[in-house]
Amino acid sequence: MNSAPQTRPLTLYEKLVAQNTVRRIDDETMLLYVDFHIMNEYTSPQAFAGLQAVGREVWRPEAHLAVVDHVNPTRPVARVEDIEDDGGRLQIQTLSANCERHGIELFDLFDPRQGIEHIVVPENGMAWPGMVIACGDSHTTTYGAFGALGFGIGTSEIEHVLATQTLAYAVLKTMRVTVPGALGPGCTAKDIVMAFIAEVGAAGASGYAVEFAGEAITALDMAGRMTICNMAVEAGARAALIAPDERVFAYLQGRDRAPTDDAWNNALGYWRTLRSDDDAAFAREVTLDATTIAPLVTWGTSPDQALPISGSVPTPQSPVDERALAYMGLNPGTPLTDIAIDRAFIGSCTNARIEDLRRAAIIVKGRTVAPHVTAIVVPGSKQVRAAAEAEGLDSLFLEAGFEWRGSGCSMCLAMNDDVAANGERCASSTNRNFEGRQGKGARTHLMSPEMVAAAAVTGHLTDARKFDRSAP
Ligand SMILES: CC(C)[C@H](C(=O)O)[C@@H](O)C(=O)O
Numbered sequence: 001m002n003s004a005p006q007t008r009p010l011t012l013y014e015k016l017v018a019q020n021t022v023r024r025i026d027d028e029t030m031l032l033y034v035d036f037h038i039m040n041e042y043t044s045p046q047a048f049a050g051l052q053a054v055g056r057e058v059w060r061p062e063a064h065l066a067v068v069d070h071v072n073p074t075r076p077v078a079r080v081e082d083i084e085d086d087g088g089r090l091q092i093q094t095l096s097a098n099c100e101r102h103g104i105e106l107f108d109l110f111d112p113r114q115g116i117e118h119i120v121v122p123e124n125g126m127a128w129p130g131m132v133i134a135c136g137d138s139h140t141t142t143y144g145a146f147g148a149l150g151f152g153i154g155t156s157e158i159e160h161v162l163a164t165q166t167l168a169y170a171v172l173k174t175m176r177v178t179v180p181g182a183l184g185p186g187c188t189a190k191d192i193v194m195a196f197i198a199e200v201g202a203a204g205a206s207g208y209a210v211e212f213a214g215e216a217i218t219a220l221d222m223a224g225r226m227t228i229c230n231m232a233v234e235a236g237a238r239a240a241l242i243a244p245d246e247r248v249f250a251y252l253q254g255r256d257r258a259p260t261d262d263a264w265n266n267a268l269g270y271w272r273t274l275r276s277d278d279d280a281a282f283a284r285e286v287t288l289d290a291t292t293i294a295p296l297v298t299w300g301t302s303p304d305q306a307l308p309i310s311g312s313v314p315t316p317q318s319p320v321d322e323r324a325l326a327y328m329g330l331n332p333g334t335p336l337t338d339i340a341i342d343r344a345f346i347g348s349c350t351n352a353r354i355e356d357l358r359r360a361a362i363i364v365k366g367r368t369v370a371p372h373v374t375a376i377v378v379p380g381s382k383q384v385r386a387a388a389e390a391e392g393l394d395s396l397f398l399e400a401g402f403e404w405r406g407s408g409c410s411m412c413l414a415m416n417d418d419v420a421a422n423g424e425r426c427a428s429s430t431n432r433n434f435e436g437r438q439g440k441g442a443r444t445h446l447m448s449p450e451m452v453a454a455a456a457v458t459g460h461l462t463d464a465r466k467f468d469r470s471a472p
């Protein structure tokens with residue numbers, strides 16, 4: 001028997017790439033096998049049209065899932081035909097026709113499993129450690145919370161995956177972000193990832209696969225880990241990973257599409273090997289002390305323009321800052337807690353899981369939304385919505401004056417009719433605060449769901465840590 005070849009210690013990312021490489025194209029590019037591919041109604045139509053044009057079939061229909069999430073209304077409609085927006089209605093109808101033609105599973109608008117793709121896939125046990133998961137959506141990094149290599153792809157790549165189940169993949173450099181210590185009370189996974197983005201900048205992790213490690217990361221539940229891997233893309237990371245541990249396995253066990261019986265036991269054996277070797281070298285190392293992380297809010301139009309809530313609107317350091325402040329209608333020196341809001345939005349694939357709603361509900365309980373604020377909760381999926389209703393969270397939010405909506409991306413990117421008006425200011429549990437993201441001229445402040453809840457009930461940006469969480 002030959003002895004195993006001597007290999008250098010590998011990072012988790014390097015292992016995942018190596019295990020899924022079909023063929024090496026050149027030093028930097030691999031032909032990568034895609035275990036699972038997710039599609040939405042917004043980025044898939046052209047890819048299907050491309051296939052159609054050359055008469056190609058989908059090679060492995062069972063390795064794809066399609067979900068309606070980006071453009072659907074969050075107010076009830078009886079039939080797709082009743083959706084008023086012509087573009088959105090057509091995209092939803094086109095997705096369902098394409099899925100039917102190619103035998104691809106679809107969670108359509110009326111399916112009880114419908115919701116934002118990155119919420120639906122984990123909750124149905126479809127993301128497993130070690131998988132390569134691609135989707136025409138940048139927040140596919142979410143699956144790193146399971147030790148899966150998830151990344152966003154473009155339209156021509158979607159077509160390539162549909163036809164061949166593979167992709168030409170440019171290998172990334174590796175970065176490790178270690179977060180030692182414990183988060184303070186009222187600080188969350190959202191604050192860790194926002195602190196990371198503020199530290200390295202909105203392009204600071206471009207070209208990197210980022211592995212999050214350390215005490216504060218392993219202490220997080222799966223929802224928190226998903227928040228971190230999801231939003232890491234806002235630092236430019238094209239992949240985010242957390243080594244899978246017992247918490248991941250416990251989350252998966254018994255879920256609809258998770259392996260069972262012998263397959264489960266075999267999978268566990270493999271999954272336990274998925275971690276960076278002790279001496280593995282990362283191209284860049286970053287350390288963030290969890291004990292120093294406070295609740296953050298953004299003041300500008302890029303996710304890295306963020307400060308602890310105790311801070312003030314900064315003095316601009318560049319024309320970019322000046323433009324951001326002008327767009328946001330803010331003056332340097334204003335305490336962040338003096339900034340009044342018009343809207344509050346709890347939703348998105350970053351922060352609309354049941355755990356997020358529970359945390360926001362603790363702040364909202366027994367309080368009322370400030371009279372000048374329009375506040376909505378958009379649960380990440382129909383299953384999240386049902387779970388929240390079973391716990392009575394819907395009545396709690398409704399009694400406080402929030403609207404309780406159906407699931408989808410909604411005001412995260414305002415492609416449906418949930419749009420903030422020109423000049424309106426929104427406290428938002430989402431991930432992008434770009435100009436116009438929540439509506440033309442709308443001003444977005446990113447923060448955790450409990451910080452949004454605190455802003456909704458006080459009417460201005462507020463430190464949620466100041467709330468007595470036991471009784472209002
Ligand atoms: C529409 C889609 C391409 C986009 C993405 O890739 O992330 C969207 O989900 C977003 O959050 O901006």
Ligand code: SF4
Nearest residue numbers: 116348349409412413
């Ligand atoms: S919720 Fe927002 S970030 Fe997530 S997929 Fe939808 S639009 Fe993109």
